[in-house]
Amino acid sequence: MSGASAPAHRVRGRRPPQGEPVVDRALSLLAAFDAGHRSLTLGELSRRSGIPPSSALRLANRLTAWGALERGDDGRFSVGLRLWEVASLAPRGQGLRQVAMPFMGDLAEVTRQHVLLAVREGDEAVLVERLSSHHAMPVLYRVGGRLPLHSTGVGLVLLAFADPAFQDEVLARPLVHEPEKVPVAPDALRRTLAEVRRQGMATVRRASPAPLVTVAAPIFGAEHRVVAALSVVVPRGGAEPRQLGPAVRTAARSISRMLGAH
Template structure:
């Protein structure tokens, strides 16, 4: 059961009696997706499991607060009010603000895509993506969720996650996405050990287009791995070892800016 399913706590397609209103609100907000950025009230009700009458009432209040916006066609989309609140998240825009100068330098150095992600339970959440205009298209969006076991940033975050979290993920049958191939858990455990040993993850993806990801950990003042940073390039365009020094340097720079003792004292970024 994923976060959305658990949050709904539905029975027979309807919310359980006495379900907290905040759960229903988040169920409505999570009904939106990349493929469904705008929905009608009945669609929101069906996707969230919230009764239609309650959906009408909550959507009206969310729109009044700016959390939802109604389009000319009558459908609702996520509003700027949520962006204003989300911008205060330390692990989101706060981390992004610190990392941005170094991400920009890495994009210029590699002329490709650079991702910054954090772990949220059993998934990676993309905090920032910078892309050079010459880079090939990729299907990642800021705020989007990615699997830990089949992305470069995800492997790093999983490798340094608490043992309990690792075992929860490794104990379940995993599928490599988007290829929908089964994951060899023994091989995945070995990969995570290599990431911890080398301080880098290397991942080759064949679908929807061949991509190589090289990712590393970002640490905070307590030496906790709080984020992962990666470069995405067309697979076969450059060897992973040629990207490793730039990724390591960027990870150290962001970690240093966050106060990591092992990365050295914080210093002003010179451009």
């Protein structure tokens, strides 16, 4: 349950090696922003990207002129709307979201809590959409944020239907359940994944930030490959996973059909 607290910092904040091309440096500036750092001074931008201030300013000015960054009255930089416009064309982001939204809306009306849509990016899940009621329980999920594969509903679904070589790679690593830091036993996880495939859904119970239950189901694309996962998150004791399962699976099937799956 660490969407906001555990983003992947593989690129962010890393000092680019000497002589790295200027495009990579510009991308490092973009990567300096994250959920906890949505607006940065030039100094912060320089520190977080590892690019010297004079060079960071020159690059930031070019990015700002194009609209990839915006500069406020206070001189702070933030991610620009122009970049957001281009990014809205990402097939795995907005494209998927557009197809899924009406079905997610139906599910949200029925469950009155949180409905999540996620895709796999490397060894994590990225939250593409979240619909939440006003009165839904607080969760840390953020659209554009990352979730671990091995301990979230959407993550387990994406992992269970990923290709076996990738699963072996993940299972070979030391994994822990956040935030309790309980180690994950590879054999237990392997059995869980088999169960997810058998049932066509994943059920996860968590104690923090509040007692909750997640039920997640796979979304299939045209080549019958799993392209995304859909889940509902409800407070423990609110609704039975037995009742939620059919609803989530039905909505996931509807989205799959719209994506051309048979």
